[in-house]
Amino acid sequence: MVKHIVFWKLKETAHGNTKAENALLIKEKLEALNGQIPGLLKLEVGIDFLHSPDSADIALYSEFESKEALQIYQEHPLHKAVMPFVAGAREMRISADYEV
Numbered sequence: 001m002v003k004h005i006v007f008w009k010l011k012e013t014a015h016g017n018t019k020a021e022n023a024l025l026i027k028e029k030l031e032a033l034n035g036q037i038p039g040l041l042k043l044e045v046g047i048d049f050l051h052s053p054d055s056a057d058i059a060l061y062s063e064f065e066s067k068e069a070l071q072i073y074q075e076h077p078l079h080k081a082v083m084p085f086v087a088g089a090r091e092m093r094i095s096a097d098y099e100v
Helices: 019-031 067-075 077-089
Strands: 002-010 040-047 058-064 090-099
Touching: 002 019, 002 067, 002 077, 019 040, 019 058, 019 077, 058 067, 067 077, 077 090
Parallel strands: none
Antiparallel strands: 002 058, 002 090, 040 058
């Protein structure tokens, strides 16, 4: 199994929305991928509530059957359709992928 974790800091405004509005939209768009991409076992998105200087605004946690399944997810048209919105709203991105 592979775990894929991503953290984003968002711009104060983007796409004509506030940071909070974009966080909700990103959560909705990404969680809609559950059950839509082969090999994606679980995907959840959390929105930070502490808002500390060190906090990311959004955390993505996902599980995949294998490294190959993660690659399929990365290239899948449904995932690629969400990425321009996320990229336009983000200020910073950091990720980690590991096997368990």
